[in-house]
Amino acid sequence: MIIIHALRFLKLKNVKTNWIKDKYLQKFKSDPKRNVKGFRVDIINELRVNVSRHQAYRAKKAALKQLEGSPEWQYSRLWDYSEEIRKTNPGSTVIVGTEQVDGEERFSRFYVCFGALKAGFKAGCRPIIGVDGCHLKGPNGGILLTAIGVDPNNNLFPIAYAVVNKECRETWEWFLIVLKNDLNIIREHEYTFMSDKQKGLMQAFEEVFPGCDHRFCVRHLHNNFKQAGFRGLAFKNALWNAAKSCTVGEWKMRMQEMKNLSQQAYDWFNDKPAVQWSRSHFSEASSCDMLLNNVCETFNACILDAREKPILTMLEWIREYLMRRMQENRDKSCTKWKDKLCxxxxxxxxxxxxxxxxxxxxxxxxxxxxxxxxxxxxxxxxxxxxxxxxxxxxxxxxxxxxxxxxxxxxxxxxxxxxxxxxSVDTYRRVYKPAILPMSHEGMWSESCIIPPIPPNFGRRAGRPAKARRRESDEPTLKNKKKSKRKQVQKIKRHQTTVHCRTCGNLGIIQPSVQKEFHLQCRRYLKTKLMTEATINMEGTSVRAGKRKAPTNAVNRIERDRDTSTGTQGANILHLCNL
Known part of the structure; x- marks a missing residue:
């Protein structure tokens, strides 16, 4: 009877999904990425109750929905959120875009540029901006467009970001136009932009910034170079040597080396002007020789956790991250940096x-x-x-x-x-403006504008992919340790020219003749030592290094050579005579 009651206790039906959600709500608030497997283990250890995997998943989903709100609720508060940013951070630009679909206002785009970031960029950052787009992995998808500058310490400096439904020429043109107005860019030729060949981005730059210096990320250029069929270390070195060339003469020499390597590889660069990827043709106005768009890639990696959240939670996560970053860099430069330069x-x-x-x-x-x-x-x-x-x-x-x-x-x-x-003084001017805090969402003033509804997002079948898409020749995470071991290449012995330890002569030691080869060397060395000892005993004074073996010793070596059988003995004697 005791065993029956114990089994009933393990399958207690009163433990519902809502009850589990309420009990572990604070744990999900502190650790939203807690996996379902670990969550089930916590329930069994604490309550001694068996919970299925699906029940634990439903409890976690309900807890996150209560903490973050439903997607419909988050999109309905975007107008209120934009008004709160303008109220707490004067000088900020916030744009909410909607479109009419079946008589309803559906979300289209959202743009944010804080006044502190705008003022900091104008205070001391160089006129170089990297632009990029990354996918959002939340419940409604979308694309996050970013514009990132470079601070005086060669670190990233976020300027503006926007959420759009898709990446195309129209969205890129809208983003660049708003960015141009925010930064008050008048002399386009003094600015340098770096990007990849994103969808519609080339046409957008030609329309919005026709006179700017536009660079392409060389890493993405190399990926396209590999996809065209030019793989291997030789092509990679040829491309990077040409990209790192700082003078036109050196660039021509590097391109000639690529032409000697492959005429097809040389012709592949005919429609790719050197001003877009080689330092030899870069403008000197930006004071930046950057070849990679690492500032955008680094920012996308910093906000990786936020990209999985609903839109309002994601925007708040990014705002708090930028607010902390501005304050930390400001304090670091004022308290720790005592030198003149960064x-x-x-x-x-x-x-x-x-x-x-x-x-x-x-x-x-x-x-x-x-x-x-x-x-x-x-x-x-x-x-x-x-x-x-x-x-x-x-x-x-x-x-x-x-x-x-x-x-x-x-x-x-x-x-x-x-x-x-x-200089450090310029760095302090850049990070002097502060992104001011905001109150809780329950204290926001309600906007009179009709709230938008979430965009249509066609979710594909299966579990959404969250891992980064890797290149064809890039090792996976499982083979990461193996790839590190493969980097240390061992040279095979039959491919190496070595010296004999005994006689010091050059020769390729083959396994079949190695033992007999050293045997001949030992015989020669033994004969030489015995001959020198005999000469010393007879009192003959001969300078070291010019002593010669007597005739009987030479005859003994010749006799050993004649008694060697087959080609093996001939090879041994040939190696000794090298």
């Missing part, structure tokens, strides 16, 4: 200064130097205009090794020649 810039400058020993300066006057390097290159440095013929100084704003050599010859500090956009 830490990453100091590391780059120190790396250039360590290579000064490779250069020899010849002074022409107080500002002009001729720098000769041990690799045969020769460059001209002008300290007055802060330029070098290698163009690395002009592209980055940081003195190259040739400039550091000339500056040290003047007995000056290279830090004084770094561009002002990298």
């Amino acid at each position: 830490p990453k810039i100091q590391q780059i400058l120190q790396k250039h200064a360590n290579k000064v020993s490779d250069c020899m300066p010849i002074k022409a006057d107080d500002f002009h130097y001729q720098i000769s390097c041990f690799d045969g290159s020769q460059h001209c440095v002008d300290l007055g205009s802060k330029s070098c013929s290698c163009r690395k100084w002009q592209l980055s704003g940081i003195p190259c090794k040739h400039a550091c050599c000339a500056i040290y010859h003047q007995k000056q500090d290279p830090k004084d020649y770094v561009a002002d956009c990298y």
Whole structure:
């Protein structure tokens, strides 16, 4: 009877989904990503009640819905959220876009640019902006468009972001037009944009920023290069060498190397202007030699958890993240940074200064130097205009090794020649504005505008994919450890030219003749030592290194050679005579 009651207790029917949801609501609030398997283990250990996997899943779903609200409720509060941002953060731009579908206002787009980010970018960031789009993995899908700048420490600086239903030319044009008005961009040729070939982005740039300097991410360019059939380390090195070339002459030389490697690979770049992917043709106005759109990729990775949430929860998560980031960087620069330059810039400058020993300066006057390097290159440095013929100084704003050599010859500090956009004072001006906090959603003022309904989102069959799509030649997570082991390649013995330990001669030791080969060397060495001992005993004074074996020892070696059978003995003697 006791056993029967115990089994009934394990299958208690009074433990419903709503009861489990109410009991563990606070745990899901602190850890929303708690998996169902661990949740079931917690229930069994605490309550001694058996709960099915589907019941635990329904309880978790109901708890998250109560904490975050339904998608319909979240979209209905977007107008209230936009009004609250304008109220608490003056100078911010918030746009809510809707469209008429069957007589109803359906959500179309949402744009946010905080006044603090706008003011910080104008205060000291360089005129370079990376744009990118990433998929949202929440219940209603969508695309998140981002515009990211570069701060004085070469870190990302978010400027604006927008949520749209799909990525196309129309949405990109709308996003770029609003961004252009927010940043008050008038001289388009002074700005540099970096992106990938997103859907409709090329046409949008031609329409909104026709005179800007537009760069492409070289990593994505290399992926397209591989998809065209040009795989392997040789093609990869040829592409990156051409992209890293800072002068037109060096770029032509690298492209000629690619042409010698493959004419088809060289022709693949005919419709890809070098101004879009090579430093040799980059403009010097942005003081940035960036080849990768890492700022956007890094921001997308930082908000990875937020991209799985409903729209209002996601927007609040991003706002709080940006608010904390502005405050942390502001405090860090004021309390920890005591030098003139930002830490990453100091590391780059120190790396250039360590290579000064490779250069020899010849002074022409107080500002002009001729720098000769041990690799045969020769460059001209002008300290007055802060330029070098290698163009690395002009592209980055940081003195190259040739400039550091000339500056040290003047007995000056290279830090004084770094561009002002990298100083700690500029960094503090960038992060001085603050994103102000907001009150709880229950205290927001209600807008009189008709609230939108969620967009139509056709969910595909099966569980939604959340993992990043990997390249064809990129190792998976399961084989990550194996791929690291494969990076250490062992050279096979039959492919290596080695030296004999005994005689020191060159030769390729094959396993079949290895034992007999060293046997012949030992015989020769033994005969040589015995001969030298005999000569020393007879009192013959011969200089070391010029002693010769007597005739009987030479005859003994010849006899061993004649007694060797087959081609094996001939190969052994040939290796000894190398």
